[in-house]
Amino acid sequence: MTTTLDLSRSRDAAASPARRPNLTGLTRPALAAALTEAGLVPPEKAKMRASQLWRWMHHYGVTDFDRMTDVAKELRAALAGAFDLSRxxxxxxxxxxxxxxKWLIRMAPGVEVETVYIPDVGRSGALCVSSQVGCTLNCTFCHTGTQPLVRNLTAAEIVAQVQVARDELGEWPSPKEDRRLSNIVFMGMGEPLYNLDSVADAIDIIADNEGIAISRRRITVSTSGIVPELKALGERTQAMLAISLHATNDPLRDELVPINRKYPIAELMAGIRAYPELGNARRVTFEYVMLKGVNDSPTEARALVRLLAGVPAKINLIPFNPWPGSPYACSDWGAIEAFAAILNRAGYASPIRTPRGRDILAACGQLKSESEKERASVRRARERAAGLQTTPDAATAPGNEP
Known part of the structure; x- marks a missing residue:
């Protein structure tokens, strides 16, 4: 049974008119079914038509049915009236x-996410995608955790992040060689395993060889440890697994990653060891943010080695990326190198992740919708400075500031 949070509490989104379904978020079987249910294609031709549309949407990246030149003109018009392809x-x-x-993308009124492209990661470059707007986990070192959860993203909204990146990188039709975007990491806003249905469908779309065609071995899903969903993630997506660990004992992890109080470390490690097809070719990546004086001692490094014994793993050491109001500081570089040396001697690959995009708050743990960053008091001050008259309303009245 999939654990899914249905928290579509956005007032603006609820008030917006119904939109035509966006076909880009449908898996192949769902796309064929949608064409039949709309009365546009007979059942015996649905699979063929779905394959035609699939290639236009996901290989060529088109956003206009009229560009689908091997589809009859009348059908193109009917499709445009019933469905949407827009970004x-x-x-x-x-x-x-x-x-x-970094792109701030508005999926709907009041629904915004950040997506980050990092060059020179993986084979060519990695796209860090979001699975939720905001987050419920409240990890104390993470900027996203300070933003309330608005809702889960749909599969179409997850795939759209990849489409936007490829639009702007000029990667349509889907290149087979010399890609600038070669890897996908679900390490943006939100906890992917609280939205597994949409994440799994999005991965099916992204990995399809006749479309975007990014291998499942180049798609990594990072979780803070929603243990009951680990097996389902592996079985449904065959994606690479990353664990947002950050501590080796329950008291400290309870503080840093509060979901640990529900799924403590022993339970988490048991779930990881049972992850489907775990082995040297499918190692787990453990993410460990380096916090000065908190979790960066040689004693903690040795504890980490003991904790991961027998698990095919690599450990990404992440220098803490500061954000406004953060209670932590990044470990000294010497402490990070000493920590890494202990892990390396124990046989674990433990690269120190180079901070990327810090100047635009795009580094690990820094993502947060722009709409959540600017408080109403700041807006009012700016308006007063510009000589504008302000009138309190629902968005700016005391007690309603984001």
Whole structure:
């Protein structure tokens, strides 16, 4: 049974008119069924028509049915009347001095997420996608955790993040060689295993060889440890697994990653050891953020080695990326290197992740919708400075500031 949070509490989204279904978020079987249910294609031709549309949407990246030149003109018009292929609105684009790109994408009124492209990661470059708007887990070192959960993203909204990135990187039709975008990591906003149905469907779409065609071995799903869903994740997606660990004992992990109080470390490790097809070719990545004076001692490094004994693993050491109001500081570089040396001597690959995109708050743990960053008091101050008259309303009245 899938654990899913249905928290579509956005007032604006609820008030918006019904939109035509977006076909880009449908799996192949669902796409064929949608064409038949709409009365546009007879059942015996649905699979063939779905394959035609699939290639246009996911290989060529088209957003207009009229560009589907091997589909009859009358059918193209009917499809345009019943369905949608449009991209969501890109509200803001930022480019870091190191080449990292961040997009703020508005999926619907009041529903915004951040997506980050990191060059020179994996084979060519990695896209860090979000699975929820906000997050419920409240990890104390994570900026996203300070933003309330708005709702889960749909499969279409997850796939749209990849489409937006490929639009802007100029990667249509889907290249087989010399890709700038070669890897997908579910390490953006939200806990993917609280939205497993949409994540699994999105991975099926992204990995399809006749479309976006990013191998499942190049798709990594990071979780803070929703233990009951680990097996289902492996069975349904065959994705690579990453665990947001950050501590080796329950008292400290309870503080850093509060979901640990529900699924403590011993239970988490048992779930990891049972992950489907776990082995040297499918190692688990353990993410460990380096917090000065908190979890970065040689004693903690040796405890980590003991904790991971027998698990095919690599350990990403992540220098803490500061954000406004954060209670933590990044470990000294010497402490990080000493920590890594202990892990390396024990036989674990333990690369120190180079911080990327810090200047645009695009680094690990820094994502948070722009709509949540600017408080109403700041807006009012700016308006007063500009000589504008402000009137309190539902968005700016005391007690309603984001």
């Amino acid at each position: 969501p609105e890109v509200v803001e684009r930022q480019v870091s001095v190191d080449g990292t790109r």
